[in-house]
Amino acid sequence: IQVVESGGGLAQPGGSLKLSCTISRSVFSGFPMGWYRQVAGKERELVAVSVGGINTKYADSVKGRFLIDRDNAERSVYLQMSSLKPEDTAVYYCFLDVRGVYYWGPGTQVTVSS
Numbered sequence: 001i002q003v004v005e006s007g008g009g010l011a012q013p014g015g016s017l018k019l020s021c022t023i024s025r026s027v028f029s030g031f032p033m034g035w036y037r038q039v040a041g042k043e044r045e046l047v048a049v050s051v052g053g054i055n056t057k058y059a060d061s062v063k064g065r066f067l068i069d070r071d072n073a074e075r076s077v078y079l080q081m082s083s084l085k086p087e088d089t090a091v092y093y094c095f096l097d098v099r100g101v102y103y104w105g106p107g108t109q110v111t112v113s114s
Contacts, residue, residue: 001023001024001025001027001096001098001103002023002024002103003021003022003023003024003094003095003096003103003104003105004021004022004023004024004094004105004106005019005020005021005092005093005094005105005106005107005108006019006020006021006108007019007020007108008092008108008109008110009109009110009111010111010112010113011081011084011110011111011112012084012112012113012114013084013085013086013112013113013114014083014084015084015112016080016081016082016083016084017081017084017110018078018079018080018081019035019078019079019081019092019094019108019110020076020077020078021033021035021076021077021078021079021094021105022074022075022076023075023076023096023103024075025075026072026075027075027096027098029052029053029070029072030051030052031051031096031097031098031099032049032050032051032095032096032097033049033050033051033070033077033094033095033096033097034046034047034048034049034050034057034068034077034079034094034095035047035048035049035068035077035079035092035093035094035095036092036093036095037088037090037091037092037093037110038090038091038093038107039089039090039091044093045059045090046059047059047062047066047079047092048062048066048067048068048079049068050068050069050070050077052070052072053069053070053071053072056068061087062081062088065081065082065083065084066079066080066081066082067079067080067082068080077094079092081110084110084112085112086112086113087112088110088112089110089111089112089113090109090110091107091108091109091110092107092108092109092110093105093106093107
């Protein structure tokens with residue numbers, strides 16, 4: 001299974017960006033799919049995850065600002081990021097968890113700076 005992200009880039013503080021992720025084939029919607037992020041020199045951090053497009057979980061640092069949306073028909077998951085802060089700057093990785101086996105995208109850089 002291949003995982004491909006898109007939509008990263010540069011945003012100003014307070015701005016918005018939307019990340020997209022598509023997997024190469026359909027999978028059971030109950031497999032978790034979502035986003036991690038990583039800053040150089042730090043551990044990868046779970047940002048948001050969707051299970052079946054119904055159950056979602058967010059990192060405390062992004063609650064109320066980020067929204068994860070999953071479209072199983074399109075084999076995609078999206079991350080709408082609003083009210084961005086400089087501390088949101090990181091490489092964002094899309095993932096799919098198939099019974100404990102993780103599939104990762106190559107990552108997309110998000111930079112929040114004025």
